[in-house]
Amino acid sequence: MNTNSNTYTIIYSTILVVVVAGVLALVSSLLKPRQQDNIALEKMQTILRAANLGADANEQADKTAYIKDLYQQHITNSYILNYKGEVIDGEAFNVDLKAQANIIKKIDAAKDEASAEALKASLKLPVFVCTTDNQTLNIFPCYGAGLWGAIWGYISVEDDFATIHGAIFDHESETPGLGAEIAHEKFYGKFAGKRLEKDGAFKSIAIVKGGGQADNVNGVDAISGATITCKALETTIDSWFKEYLPYFNIKKEAVDAGNSPCGDGCCTDSTCTDGTCAGHDADSLNIESTNK
Amino acid sequence: MNKDIYRKPLFKANPITVLVLGVCSSLAVTVQLKGAIVMALSVTLVTGFSSMIISMLRNTIPNRIRIIVQLVIVAMFVILIDQFLKAYAYDVSKQLSVYIGLIITNCIIMGRIEAFALGNKPVPSLVDGLANGFGYGMVLVLLAFIRELFGSGTLFGYQIIPQSWYVANGGFYENNGLMILPPMALILVGCIIWIQRSAQKDLQEQ
Numbered sequence: 001m002n003t004n005s006n007t008y009t010i011i012y013s014t015i016l017v018v019v020v021a022g023v024l025a026l027v028s029s030l031l032k033p034r035q036q037d038n039i040a041l042e043k044m045q046t047i048l049r050a051a052n053l054g055a056d057a058n059e060q061a062d063k064t065a066y067i068k069d070l071y072q073q074h075i076t077n078s079y080i081l082n083y084k085g086e087v088i089d090g091e092a093f094n095v096d097l098k099a100q101a102n103i104i105k106k107i108d109a110a111k112d113e114a115s116a117e118a119l120k121a122s123l124k125l126p127v128f129v130c131t132t133d134n135q136t137l138n139i140f141p142c143y144g145a146g147l148w149g150a151i152w153g154y155i156s157v158e159d160d161f162a163t164i165h166g167a168i169f170d171h172e173s174e175t176p177g178l179g180a181e182i183a184h185e186k187f188y189g190k191f192a193g194k195r196l197e198k199d200g201a202f203k204s205i206a207i208v209k210g211g212g213q214a215d216n217v218n219g220v221d222a223i224s225g226a227t228i229t230c231k232a233l234e235t236t237i238d239s240w241f242k243e244y245l246p247y248f249n250i251k252k253e254a255v256d257a258g259n260s261p262c263g264d265g266c267c268t269d270s271t272c273t274d275g276t277c278a279g280h281d282a283d284s285l286n287i288e289s290t291n292k
Numbered sequence: 293m294n295k296d297i298y299r300k301p302l303f304k305a306n307p308i309t310v311l312v313l314g315v316c317s318s319l320a321v322t323v324q325l326k327g328a329i330v331m332a333l334s335v336t337l338v339t340g341f342s343s344m345i346i347s348m349l350r351n352t353i354p355n356r357i358r359i360i361v362q363l364v365i366v367a368m369f370v371i372l373i374d375q376f377l378k379a380y381a382y383d384v385s386k387q388l389s390v391y392i393g394l395i396i397t398n399c400i401i402m403g404r405i406e407a408f409a410l411g412n413k414p415v416p417s418l419v420d421g422l423a424n425g426f427g428y429g430m431v432l433v434l435l436a437f438i439r440e441l442f443g444s445g446t447l448f449g450y451q452i453i454p455q456s457w458y459v460a461n462g463g464f465y466e467n468n469g470l471m472i473l474p475p476m477a478l479i480l481v482g483c484i485i486w487i488q489r490s491a492q493k494d495l496q497e498q
Binding site: 003004008009012013016017019020023024027032034035038039041042150173175176177 | 296375
């Protein structure tokens with residue numbers, strides 16, 4: 001047979017491609033459920049890690065069951081917010097963060113108010129509510145561009161809507177040893193205890209050189225040699241929290257109105273200013289009570 | 293079967309150190325042993341089976357679209373491996389990210405198909421492909437062993453260098469950050485080639 005004729009070549013390539021495509025389609029559809037389970041599981045683990053839970057998941061014999069169980073137990077609620085901070089319909093877990101990040105980017109670049117408003121209306125902001133033994137945490141995602149690829153993360157905020165309880169970040173392809181360090185606990189561990197508030201107004205976390213001093217509650221130390229990744233992360237966090245700001249304000253108002261930390265009896269009325277305690281920690285509390 | 297088919301690719305004609313094929317991926321995926329081993333296994337399977345299939349088809353393939361036919365077969369195996377890793381070894385698949393997909397560009401595979409599988413029977417082609425993948429894998433594992441041990445102080449993710457040695461804990465030791473970066477892998481490949489050439493005099497050019 002003449003294997004070099006045009007007809008033969010065309011028929012041969014057609015059959016080959018159809019057979020290969022069939023094999024791939026079959027395998028892909030067989031493995032799809034498992035792959036999606038893996039992706040969902042990883043997301044669950046990341047959300048839990050933002051609330052400082054499930055750090056020991058990798059040591060468990062049955063990691064899948066452990067994470068699912070922990071998620072069921074602690075993530076008690078989740079909802080999608082619109083740009084006004086109101087709850088809208090939908091499953092927060094399935095929100096495509098990348099698509100939201102693109103909308104946020106367009107909003108920031110919008111030339112006039114009207115087009116920004118139109119874009120804002122399509123925004124879907126997921127929130128995960130995590131209940132642990134002694135507190136309720138709200139977990140907020142963020143997603144943006146790093147140096148080489150995407151960076152993303154989750155930040156858990158305590159019920160005063162100002163104190164960060166924990167954070168976790170990950171990246172697609174940052175430089176190993178430099179920008180990739182944002183995915184290590186040594187870096188994201190520093191976010192715990194920092195505050196998203198300065199003089200009563202919202203302030204995002206600054207990631208700067210020398211930002212990690214104990215008295216600076218609004219900043220963490222940047223990674224040396226990874227300035228661009230750190231700057232990108234700072235911008236990402238800032239731009240996402242700006243969209244959550246209406247929700248923060250609604251929640252803070254509710255806190256001020258009644259269930260404020262002051263009302264919890266954590267401090268006396270005299271030390272209570274603007275809904276938060278002047279010296280909001282155990283030591284000052286003890287001094288207060290002994291003085292009385 | 294000629295014993296050279298599976299003995300040569302391991303040392304005498306090692307794909308990385310002698311043929312200098314597949315160097316790019318050996319720099320990219322050797323930061324950690326686990327990733328390197330999965331990569332080595334994946335490449336071994338892809339070279340082996342694509343060589344075998346091409347060898348089975350070798351008398352029917354139209355010569356003018358030879359390379360495209362080879363690419364389609366190789367790509368099929370690469371995608372299959374990628375899909376299986378995503379389903380059954382998600383952590384590793386995430387760590388290797390694009391490099392699994394890039395196996396298709398690994399010169400060893402096309403090199404062996406062109407040089408061997410097109411002119412030999414299926415079984416020797418399979419053995420040749422597997423042996424070449426294994427020869428590639430050996431270098432990968434060696435590189436990853438050195439890089440993970442000195443770059444991160446771990447092997448397979450387990451801490452090997454005692455924590456108390458580190459400067460942070462009052463010791464004298466610090467991980468070598470350069471080991472984690474690709475340039476150091478290239479230097480290490482160079483060292484391996486140097487050692488092999490010193491031992492195997494017939495590799496040296498006049």
